[in-house]
Amino acid sequence: MTTCNKCGDCCRAICLETTKTARIRDLREIGIEYDDSTSDRARNTCPDNLRSLIFINKHWRRISRKEAGKTAPNAEGGCGFYYKCDMLGEDNLCSCYDNRPPVCQGFPMYWMKKGEEFNSQYRNCSFNGKKGE
Numbered sequence: 001m002t003t004c005n006k007c008g009d010c011c012r013a014i015c016l017e018t019t020k021t022a023r024i025r026d027l028r029e030i031g032i033e034y035d036d037s038t039s040d041r042a043r044n045t046c047p048d049n050l051r052s053l054i055f056i057n058k059h060w061r062r063i064s065r066k067e068a069g070k071t072a073p074n075a076e077g078g079c080g081f082y083y084k085c086d087m088l089g090e091d092n093l094c095s096c097y098d099n100r101p102p103v104c105q106g107f108p109m110y111w112m113k114k115g116e117e118f119n120s121q122y123r124n125c126s127f128n129g130k131k132g133e
Contacts, residue, residue: 005126008092010107013072014060015079015121023053052103059086072122079121 027050060083063071068082087096094100117129 003126005124006092007122007124008088009072009122010125011085011088011092011094013063013068013121014083014085015081016083017080019081020057020060020062020083023057027053027057052101055101056083056103060084061086 030050063082063084065079065082067084068079071084085094087094087100089095094104122128
């Protein structure tokens with residue numbers, strides 16, 4: 001089993017093909033109204049994909065491609081939009097590790113299909129070359 005090398009690049013320059021606004025629209029399309037008053041209790045009782053979307057909308061801040069290159073110098077390649085997670089501590093550890101959402105728990109394999117090889121934009125990621133299960 002591969003373990004994370006704790007470089008923090010994946011939380012400093014998160015690459016998504018969509019915007020935060022589109023994520024909020026995704027929630028609304030399935031009948032979930034999200035704003036900053038959404039309670040912690042509601043967040044913890046949502047299905048996994050909703051918990052992830054709510055976390056993304058609350059904790060991922062949009063950054064420029066230039067800032068992504070500065071904050072995660074080992075990141076390379078093109079991306080639609082970059083975000084930075086405000087839960088990443090100065091020690092490169094997640095400050096909400098025990099309560100992080102499924103998208104973070106399953107990184108980097110969360111989006112992968114079985115047998116698909118992971119090759120991230122993060123050159124030093126210890127998961128590069130591993131296959132989805």
